[in-house]
Amino acid sequence: MKHADFNVLYEEHAEQVYKFLLRLCGDSHLAEDLLQDTFLKAMQNVDSFDNRCKFTTWLCQIAKNTYYDTWRKKKNHPIEELPEELDSGHSFEEQVINRQSAQEIRKLIHRLPEPYKEVFLLRHYGELSFREIGEIFEKSEVWGRVTYLRGKEMLRMTLSGKE
Structure with missing residues (x-):
């Protein structure tokens, strides 16, 4: 797969995989790191994708495994930070x-x-x-x-x- 083709796949799927990772780990910075690791692993193993499921499903599987690998290595597991800005409507x-x-x-x-x-x-x-x-x-x-x-x-x- 060409680098340009993978960029298109990244643009199509990164947001959904990021949201999944953010909810899984509860940390926006960690989710961004995991997203990059996920797509790096996906790019390295794209030949193993066999079209039995959607590409996003395959990416979420990689993301899940990447998260658990990271989680096992860390001792501190943050739940989620609160948003910094207050909603002015309430x-x-x-x-x-x-x-x-x-x-x-x-x-x-x-x-x-x-x-x-x-x-x-x-x-x-x-x-x-x-x-x-x-x-x-x-x-x-x-x-x-x-x-x-x-x-x-x-x-x-x-x-x-x-x-």
Whole structure:
């Protein structure tokens, strides 16, 4: 594959893979580094892509593996930094409450056991279909749907205090 061709693929898929990585790791700088590592690995192994799944699905699989390799090497696993700017459309108190709620939900998502956490992130933030999620895990579309719904139910139960 020519370098120019890969640049086109990068332009088409980088944003979706970045969003997936950002939700997976919760750190924008780390997500950017992981995105670069993901595309470097993809470029080096593009011959192994066999068209059994979408290119984005294949990239998310590489991104997931790259994230876990990095995660295993680090001792500190940040959840996610709060946005720096305040939304001027709401009172300061509302914004603080909304931020705290969003941060707590992110923490709960990151506390889900695997594979529920990863499937939830792929579906909700990576915007992948259940078929694509199943392909990443080498499982069926039904497995992706059931695993997502179970993870969602775990979150619901935790949020309602019925753990």
